[in-house]
Amino acid sequence: MKKADINSTEIARLAGVSRSTVSRVINNYSNVPAETREKVLKVIQQYNYFPNVSAQVLAGKRARTIGLFLIEQGNVSGDMLTNMLIVSVIEHASEHGYYVLTHIIRDAKDTEMIKNVKEIFFQRRIDGGIFIGAASHEPFIEELIDEGFVIGIVDQTLSDHPEPNRIVSKYNNDSGMKQAVAYLAGLGHARIGVINGDMNRLSGQTKYEGYQTAMRMCGLQVNPNWVLDGDFHENSGYMAIQKLISQEADLPTAIIAANDSVAFGAIRALKEHNLRVPEDLSIIGFDDHAMSEKHHPALTTIRVDFSDMLKRMTTYLITKIEQKTLDTKEITVDCSLVVRESCRRI
Amino acid sequence: MKKADINSTEIARLAGVSRSTVSRVINNYSNVPAETREKVLKVIQQYNYFPNVSAQVLAGKRARTIGLFLIEQGNVSGDMLTNMLIVSVIEHASEHGYYVLTHIIRDAKDTEMIKNVKEIFFQRRIDGGIFIGAASHEPFIEELIDEGFVIGIVDQTLSDHPEPNRIVSKYNNDSGMKQAVAYLAGLGHARIGVINGDMNRLSGQTKYEGYQTAMRMCGLQVNPNWVLDGDFHENSGYMAIQKLISQEADLPTAIIAANDSVAFGAIRALKEHNLRVPEDLSIIGFDDHAMSEKHHPALTTIRVDFSDMLKRMTTYLITKIEQKTLDTKEITVDCSLVVRESCRRI
DNA sequence: CTGAAAGCGCTTACAG
DNA sequence: CTGAAAGCGCTTACAG
Structure with a gap:
């Protein structure tokens, strides 16, 4: 109520200098003698003075x-x-x-x-x-x-x-997808599907492209029926699996999700159909969400820093x-x- | 680069009025005729003008x-x-x-x-x-x-x-603790311990007091060896259980944790000692953390909105x-x- | 209804 | 090294 009303004029008066000098002290100008500087600083300290940021910005400083x-x-x-x-x-x-x-x-x-x-x-x-x-x-x-x-x-x-x-x-989604496919291929999977992210976002596209490239590199076939739409949200993973199961008799053995949330949704849907992860279907996520480690089953994923x-x-x-x-x-x-x-x- | 440099003077000039009037329009003064108002608004719109907030604050408006x-x-x-x-x-x-x-x-x-x-x-x-x-x-x-x-x-x-x-x-931690103890009592528990939160915070104190009151109300004995220190963080739950198990041969059948994070830590420690939740020990949390539902086992807890x-x-x-x-x-x-x-x- | 003017609290050339 | 003064872009009594 009191201290808050202090301004640079007041500080100048109390320190026996001009507002210019007060400002120079605050802004660390080099041309202020140590003695003057100390004197002003003491008053500033004593009165708990902080320059009004709006005035500073208006006068040309940054808002920080x-x-x-x-x-x-x-x-x-x-x-x-x-x-x-x-x-x-x-x-x-x-x-x-x-x-x-x-x-x-x-x-x-x-x-x-x-x-x-x-x-x-x-x-x-x-x-x-x-x-x-x-x-x-x-x-x-x-x-x-x-x-x-x-x-x-x-x-x-x-x-x-x-x-x-x-x-x-x-x-580097390309690298991430290559690692995911390589790992699955190493485990013996050839029937690998994907749940895409939001294709309007760069990562949505590059992840899908990475998946396609990686599959080709590993000599694996991409089955268009196993390329599922998603949007990076948990529910889209759930919906993707629901749709897959209701429309396809022939299921993949592994699915790569555009991110971990999508993977969680996918696993939730699989559970509802009594399909176990990883026993019946393997799932890889993307991001390494804080929850992935605690998830049941703990999610294999691509970590992004x-x-x-x-x-x-x-x-x-x-x-x-x-x-x-x-x-x-x-x-x-x-x-x-x-x-x-x-x-x-x- | 260009539009950003527009100010109220410029708008006033373009609209053929004074800055005062521009300001009145912006601040929705009632004494501006609709016609003038429209005219000014149009220029403002057209030039993508937004008043400089520092100037507004300096002139007495709120920073919002x-x-x-x-x-x-x-x-x-x-x-x-x-x-x-x-x-x-x-x-x-x-x-x-x-x-x-x-x-x-x-x-x-x-x-x-x-x-x-x-x-x-x-x-x-x-x-x-x-x-x-x-x-x-x-x-x-x-x-x-x-x-x-x-x-x-x-x-x-x-x-x-x-x-x-x-x-x-x-x-209303008192109510929360009473519900927790009542529920456990209803399940047949009499040996109920607690892991406290940070006692420097109000909730730390009131939760512990609530626990004591609730135990008394239910006619249950508080065993001081089962009142464990904590600080609301996951790790304190873990440490509390570690200490409990290493020092006490006689364990409670249920523990109420100061919050869900603490409960997670406690469960983690119990698992390491091959004690299962809830088979060997029942745990109740507090807060209804977003993770509690997904946790394994899903955590019984006191929800706070x-x-x-x-x-x-x-x-x-x-x-x-x-x-x-x-x-x-x-x-x-x-x-x-x-x-x-x-x-x-x- | 509306404009000219003061004022908000700073910073920074400018002049000495 | 330092002060007086202009200026930043607004708002709002004040006067008409």
Whole structure:
């Protein structure tokens, strides 16, 4: 009530200097003698003074805030991965003295919602933003990039003429799928199906392509009836299996799911049909979701180091915001097989 | 690059009015004729203009941002509950047109970290804040309240002379513990132990007190050797059981854990000693963690509706920020038993 | 109904 | 080394 009302004029008066000097001390200007500096700092300390951030921003400083935008229709809360992503960004931003404003976009097609997102940038609430879960091509994000905002996009590749304000991270899904197929092939599987992710997202496509390539490399046939639609959500895995079982007499011996959530859904559906994993059918997931280890059966999956990716993305974003660099940034994320209990030898 | 540079002066010029009028339109003043209003709105639309939020705040408007502070030493990312809490606050704040700045406090004893938290308030980055995971009495939070900031604290009760800027939510842990003990008693258990939570937090105390009361009410004896220390984290459940088994020949037939994470840890330890749940020992958790249903065995627990609590807390906080009310706010959260598979009849 | 002007709390050339 | 002054982009009494 009292201390909160202190401003730089007041500090200047109390320290017997001008506001200019107070500002110089706060901003660590070199041309302030140690003595003056100490004097001012003492008053600042004593009165618990913190410069008003709006005034600072208006005068040209950065907001030191980045936006984190999650494009996710389902209940974000249900997914541990999302949690990890949020916390990961917050913690790494914090290390650089930045804050994170998190925003959830339920529907990237809703004009109102998009306007709201743009507003956050144009209002200058944030110095830059990270998008997670976007489609391969999302017009409003492109618009933001055209406006010059510094933007990081997870799961995207750089074009031939990348803008300097675009940062991108891509998963090595090709490698992941090759490992999955190789492992299954090694266990003796030849009848391998796949439940796809959202094909509007880069990972949806690249995972499917990776699957096809890997199958070919291993000399295995892709049975189109075992290529199932999905969208990265648990329920789509469930539905995919329901549909497969109701329509196909001839089942695969193994299925690779676009991610672990999808795998969980698939296993749930299999259980309902009294099919056991891995006894009757082997399942491999993707991501290494926090739940996968605890799952019953423990899920064999392709681990992706999201935390490290987000750390790098956050750091690059902040570096770009502070204009220390103008080079283009494309982060590549490797993935590796984690063997657990959801696949068996045949 | 271009549109982003538009300001109210420019809009005024383009619409042929003064900045005052532009501002009146933006802030929905009633004394602007529909015609003028439309004219200005059209230009605003056309140029994709959004008022600079720092300027607005500096001129006296609210930042429309609330802080969410999670006091959590362990890896926040590992806990689904935390995720739900974060997302819950974000979504409800969003409904009121507010943004959320999330901040993680790893150590509430670290002076630097506390200073950082205070800074967020004093800098006027946020209009108010919610604290989750705080100790029963946290000096720096009290200081913030003394300064007049609007603050919501989860897991706290109101004192006799509550400040109007303090909002509090408390769990009905007494009821929860009574239900847990009653259920176990009903199954024939008389030898019931408990793994406590963090006794520095209100819930840690009230859960333990509830356990004692409930045992007395059911005419059951509390064996001090079966009252185990914990801190709400998974590992403390594990450690508690390790210690119990190594020191006690005489084991309880049922244990109530301070929360589900602790229960998971306890079950993990029991498994390592080849003790089965519920065959050899019954376990009840607390919270109904997202994982509890999927856990093996599915965990019988006391469900707490965190999402609803946070919804109310967020709404109250924003209402208070907008000074629509001056009355005191204490949110009470009920809880109820969810029977699954971790307890057996004896 | 509407504009000119003061003010919000900073930062940073500018001048000395 | 340091202060006076302009300026950042808004809002809101004030006066008409």
